[in-house]
Amino acid sequence: MSRSAGQAMPRERYDVIIIGSGAGGGTMAHALADTGARILILERGDFVPQELENWDPAAVWKDLRYRTTERWLDEHGQEFQPYTHYNVGGNSKFWGSVLYRLRREDFGAIEHVDGTSPEWPIDYETLAPYYDRAERLYHVHGLQGADPTDPPRGPFPHGPVPHAPAVARLVEQLRRLGLHPAPLPLGLIRPGEADGCQLCNTCNSFPCRIHAKSDADVCCVRPSTTRATVTLQTGAYAQRLVTNAAGTRVAAVEVVRGTRVSQVEAPLVIVSCGAVNSAALLLRSTSDRHPHGLANSSGLVGRRYMAHLATMMQGFHPFRPNDTVFQKTVAINDYYFRGPHTTYPLGQIQSQGRTHGVMAQTVAPAIPLWAYDAWVARGVDWLAMSEDLPRDENRVTLSRDGRIQLHYRPNNVRAHEQLVREMKRILRRLGFWVVMTHSHRSRNTTHQCGTLAFGGDPRRSVLDPFCRAHDVENLFVVDASFFPSSAAVNPALTIAAQALRVADHLKTHYLGTAPHLTETTT
Numbered sequence: 024m025s026r027s028a029g030q031a032m033p034r035e036r037y038d039v040i041i042i043g044s045g046a047g048g049g050t051m052a053h054a055l056a057d058t059g060a061r062i063l064i065l066e067r068g069d070f071v072p073q074e075l076e077n078w079d080p081a082a083v084w085k086d087l088r089y090r091t092t093e094r095w096l097d098e099h100g101q102e103f104q105p106y107t108h109y110n111v112g113g114n115s116k117f118w119g120s121v122l123y124r125l126r127r128e129d130f131g132a133i134e135h136v137d138g139t140s141p142e143w144p145i146d147y148e149t150l151a152p153y154y155d156r157a158e159r160l161y162h163v164h165g166l167q168g169a170d171p172t173d174p175p176r177g178p179f180p181h182g183p184v185p186h187a188p189a190v191a192r193l194v195e196q197l198r199r200l201g202l203h204p205a206p207l208p209l210g211l212i213r214p215g216e217a218d219g220c221q222l223c224n225t226c227n228s229f230p231c232r233i234h235a236k237s238d239a240d241v242c243c244v245r246p247s248t249t250r251a252t253v254t255l256q257t258g259a260y261a262q263r264l265v266t267n268a269a270g271t272r273v274a275a276v277e278v279v280r281g282t283r284v285s286q287v288e289a290p291l292v293i294v295s296c297g298a299v300n301s302a303a304l305l306l307r308s309t310s311d312r313h314p315h316g317l318a319n320s321s322g323l324v325g326r327r328y329m330a331h332l333a334t335m336m337q338g339f340h341p342f343r344p345n346d347t348v349f350q351k352t353v354a355i356n357d358y359y360f361r362g363p364h365t366t367y368p369l370g371q372i373q374s375q376g377r378t379h380g381v382m383a384q385t386v387a388p389a390i391p392l393w394a395y396d397a398w399v400a401r402g403v404d405w406l407a408m409s410e411d412l413p414r415d416e417n418r419v420t421l422s423r424d425g426r427i428q429l430h431y432r433p434n435n436v437r438a439h440e441q442l443v444r445e446m447k448r449i450l451r452r453l454g455f456w457v458v459m460t461h462s463h464r465s466r467n468t469t470h471q472c473g474t475l476a477f478g479g480d481p482r483r484s485v486l487d488p489f490c491r492a493h494d495v496e497n498l499f500v501v502d503a504s505f506f507p508s509s510a511a512v513n514p515a516l517t518i519a520a521q522a523l524r525v526a527d528h529l530k531t532h533y534l535g536t537a538p539h540l541t542e543t544t545t
């Protein structure tokens with residue numbers, strides 16, 4: 024299996040290679056674009072075309088037009104189609120653009136009913152200035168001071184997206200129940216303006232046809248690639264990383280483009296393939312020096328996979344048609360640190376984009392579409408989300424034939440069940456007759472994270488606090504892999520903020536250019 028860097032293959036040379044163009048890689052490319060360094064972005068997918076199907080629920084949810092056709096194996100060896108996308112911008116093209124900071128407490132150890140959420144090697148204050156920059160880069164709208172769990176922060180770059188009238192009424196009802204609903208932080212480009220986001224009902228899980236959702240393609244990759252020094256290669260699959268003979272540095276990236284295999288070289292290699300694929304890439308990159316996968320002296324590569332425990336909830340009232348188009352504007356964080364009847368954290372609740380009949384039909388296809396359409400027209404959609412706790416057995420491995428295998432059982436289930444019960448109670452008190460729930464359970468890969476955790480101790484982490492592999496001098500990973508814990512808010516703003524922090528570190532220590540701001544604490 025092992026192959027040295029010396030074998031004859033066509034070579035291209037750059038200063039920096041970034042593998043993957045999603046939330047982590049795209050942000051990194053943007054942050055380094057002005058350094059003058061010659062940057063190559065390798066992206067296995069292509070651009071998502073701007074076409075009518077972008078906003079067609081049948082194309083997106085029934086035909087799965089934009090989803091990977093790849094099949095992974097679950098822990099029983101059963102095939103499944105992961106909910107993930109390979110294209111420029113990665114999964115950010117399909118995200119709901121709910122762009123949260125972790126709570127300040129999430130950076131410390133937190134006791135949960137089913138275990139401990141481990142501490143991070145950096146604190147909130149270290150990441151705060153990069154959250155500021157990430158929020159500006161991704162046009163985040165929100166309201167400072169409205170959410171009692173918010174960490175210390177200044178004003179958002181943009182004010183909150185206003186609630187639709189029906190949502191505003193629900194917010195008032197929630198306040199009367201003693202809760203503290205707050206505007207959801209949303210990354211949208213000029214929402215409500217003539218040339219901006221139309222606040223339509225195809226945001227979460229759909230690509231934006233008019234490029235008015237803040238995603239890594241629109242905000243980062245396209246602006247970066249206008250620079251002559253930044254090259255994007257699409258359809259370029261990084262198959263493995265090849266090290267020098269001592270195994271201390273990545274000497275080349277082996278790339279497959281169609282049927283052609285070649286190698287590219289750079290003194291800095293930044294992996295950002297997403298938590299599952301980055302782990303798989305390192306596991307594929309075995310050599311005599313790294314027989315169990317690259318950067319795996321801790322044995323932790325691929326382990327501690329996490330994916331939030333998430334349940335879609337819908338409050339239904341037969342005589343209350345829901346005419347709201349954009350309803351994804353409110354969050355309830357009252358149970359983030361403790362439930363109403365517990366001493367442990369439960370998680371967070373957000374209003375969700377409108378469910379379309381076609382989406383609901385994917386759960387039980389036998390029921391006719393008209394029935395679903397009638398149902399969802401009277402439903403208000405929510406998401407209940409709890410922290411998943413890391414455990415070594417939850418992991419990414421490669422099967423004998425090289426396929427990705429995901430061994431995963433959600434952790435912290437009791438807290439999540441309690442959160443769902445509380446939300447059901449709340450929805451009934453808001454007057455909904457029935458509350459429907461649905462969960463992807465163990466096949467939920469949308470908020471994947473944690474497979475290459477960062478930390479100070481090389482025996483207990485794969486990456487150092489600047490996301491450099493402990494074992495490999497010139498290998499960095501900036502995507503959801505580095506999370507030591509998953510917290511219970513959406514992950515992407517933290518991925519982007521850490522990418523900006525690592526970019527500043529690279530500028531200072533590797534590329535010889537001044538960062539935008541100087542960090543004094545780590």
Ligand SMILES: Cc1cc2nc3c(=O)[nH]c(=O)nc-3n(C[C@H](O)[C@H](O)[C@H](O)COP(=O)(O)OP(=O)(O)OC[C@H]3O[C@@H](n4cnc5c(N)ncnc54)[C@H](O)[C@@H]3O)c2cc1C
Nearest residue numbers: 043045047067109113114118119120121261502503513515
């Ligand atoms: C439907 C949906 C809704 C979501 N909503 C939200 C939300 O509202 N808020 C939020 O914070 N998060 C949300 N997420 C999660 C968010 O999209 C991810 O956390 C984020 O995109 C992860 O960033 P990443 O850089 O780790 O990986 P990705 O964004 O997935 O990027 C990885 C990139 O690497 C490429 N790649 C993979 N392997 C290789 C290889 N071997 N060679 C070359 N390229 C490769 C992929 O094609 C992809 O472009 C959502 C996700 C989905 C699917």
